Amino acid sequence: MSATARPSEMVPGLGRRVGSLRSERRWALWTAYISLIIAAIVMLAPPLYMLLTSIKTSAEIANLEGNPWLVLAPTWENYAAIIGNPMFRGFFYNSIILTVCVVVITMVISVLAAFALARMKFFGSQVLATGVFLTYLVPDTLLFIPLYQIVGGLGLLNSIWGLVLVYPTLTVPFCTWIMIGYFASIPKELDEAALIDGANWMQMLTKIFIPVALPGIIAATIFAFTVSWAAFVYPTAFITRPDEMPLTIGVVSQLIRGDTFAWGQLMAGALIAALPPVVVYAFLMDYYIAGLTAGATKG
C-alpha cells in the first residue's frame, strides 16, 4: 500500500468530499427539522384544542357547524367558574399536599436506598438492586386490587393519606434505579478521598453524593412529581368522597354529570391542572441539563 499524495488528484477529490459532507449535513438537518415539526404538531394539537375549547362558550362548543379550530367569541367564563368553585380549589390543594408528600417520601427513600445499594457492598445487595427494578415492571393496574385490600385494612380508603402511602410503590423503584445509576457513576476515589478527609457515611451522602448527583436527583424528582400529579387509576379506585379527591379525578367526576359534559370547564380545569408540571419542568430543566460531574477526575 502506498500513501503517496499526488496533489493533482487530491485537491478536486478533497473539494468533492467537503461538498458532500456539507450536503449530508444539510440533509440531516432537514430530516431532523421535518420529524421535529411533525412530532411537535402531534404533541401540541391536543393541548391547543383544549385551550381553544376552554375559551369557548357552551353554546359555541355545542354548535357542530363551522370549524372547531376557530373561536368566534372568546370568553374567560369557564376559567372564572373553575377558579371560583371552592370544590375545584379543594382538588388543587389535595393534589399539592399529596404530591409534595409523595415526592419527599420517594426522594428520601430512594436516595438512601440507592446510596446503600450502589456503595455499601453487603450480602445480597446485587440481587436487591435488580429486585428493586423488577418491581417497577409490575403494572399498577395489576397492583391496585391487592393494594385496595391493604389500604382498606388500614382504614385509609377515601383519604389522600392512603394515596400518600400507595404512590411510593410506583415511584420508589424507578427513582431508586435512576439514583443507583447516578451514584454508581461517581468515581470510587471520591468516596475514598471523603473517607480520608474524615467524612462518615451520612456526610459522604449529603456533602458529596447528593450535590454531585444533583442532575439525577432532579430527574428522579420530576419523575415522582409527574407520576403523583397525574395518577388516575389509584385515586379512581380508592377515593369516592369529593373533598378528598385530587385534581385528576376531581375534575372528571365533578364536571361530568351523567352524560352531561361541561366541556369548557373540563378543559379549563385540565389546563390549570397541567400548569404546575410545566412550571416545575421549566425550573428544574436548567439544573438537570447542567452537567455537574465534569471535572471530578481527569477526562
Add this chain to the structure above:
Amino acid sequence: MAQVSLRKIVKEYEGGVQAVKGIDLEIADHEFVVLVGPSGCGKSTTLRMIAGLEEISGGEIDIGGAVVNDVPPRDRDIAMVFQNYALYPHMSVRENMAFGLMLRKFPKAEIDRRVNEAARILDIGVLLDRKPKALSGGQRQRVAMGRAIVRDPKVFLFDEPLSNLDAKLRVQMRTEIKKVHQTVRTTTIYVTHDQVEAMTLADRVVVMNHGVIEQVGPPQELYHHPRTRFVAGFIGSPAMNFIPAKVEARGAGLVLLLPQGTELAVPEHRVARYQPYAGKSVTFGIRPEHLTDTQNVNKPHVAFLTLTPEVIEPMGMETLAHIKLEGAEVCARLDPLVEAAPGVPLPLAADMNNMHLIDDATGLVI
C-alpha cells in the same frame, strides 16, 4: 509526623488472589519512601492498606507507634493524593482544600490560614475560587496536593499522582513534590511504576515484584548494588544488559566467555567472589553506560570487545548502539562524536569494575 511500620503485611482478595505476600518495611519519620514495581505487583494495594481503604488480611500496620489495623481511614491521620485527583467537582478549590478541616471542626480562621499557606506553597492562590473543571491537569494535581497539605497529617500517601500528566508537566510536578516535601517534611509514601520518578524523589526506594519486596535502599545503592536480577533490570534506563556467559579459569584469574567467543577478564579483586562459579554458566550484567566506545578509557579493568550494532540511535548528548547477540539484546552508550553505523563492527570497552554476575538458578546477584 510519624514513622510507619509494616509487619508481615498480607493482602488476599476474594478468590484467593494474594496481592501482597507478607512484606516488612520500616519507614522513618520525615522519610520519603517510594514503592516502585511493574503493574500488578501490589503497590497500590499496600498503600491502600496503609490508608485504611483496604482491609488487611494478615500482619500489622503501625503508624506513629499505634497499630491501626482496625482504625478507620479518618482516624489514621493520613492524607492521600489519587492518580485521578478525586477533587470534589461541586466545590471550589478553596472548599476542596478546607473540606477535611471543616469536617474536623477546625475554627474558621485556622482553616483560612492553612488554606492560604498551602496555596502559597503550591502557587495556586489565584485559583482558589475556581471549580475543578476549570483547572488544567497540573493545576488539579496541585489542588489535590493542597488538600493533603492543609490537613498537616502524620503521613502523605501518593498513588501514581503524576501518571495522568504529560511528560513535560510530569517532570515539573516531580520537582514540585520534592520541593513540597523539603518544606513540610511530612513522612511520605509514594507509589509509582516509573523508576525515574522513584530514583529522583526517594530517600529510599522499595522495589516490589509479585507482592514481595525485592530490595529496599537509597536510589544509588539500588543502582550500583542491585540484589536481584529483577532489581538490576528494573532500575536504570536504558535497562542493564543481560548476556549469557560462562565463567572460566585462566591461570590465577577468571574470564567471562561470551556467546560469540569474546573473553572478558574479571578484575582480580572480584576473582575470589566469583571463584565458586568457575566452569558454570551465569548471566553477565552490565549497564549501557559501562559499555562504551573506546575513547578515554584509560581506567583499570577495562575489557575490550568488538560487536556489530544493528541500530544506531543518536540522542543528542549521547548515541545508543543496539546490538543483537545470541540470546541477548545489548545496548551501548557512545560519545556522540564516535562514528558508528549499523552493520559496521564497532570496538567497545566494558568497564569490568561495574560488572554484575547473576546466578541463573536463584536470580540473585553474586
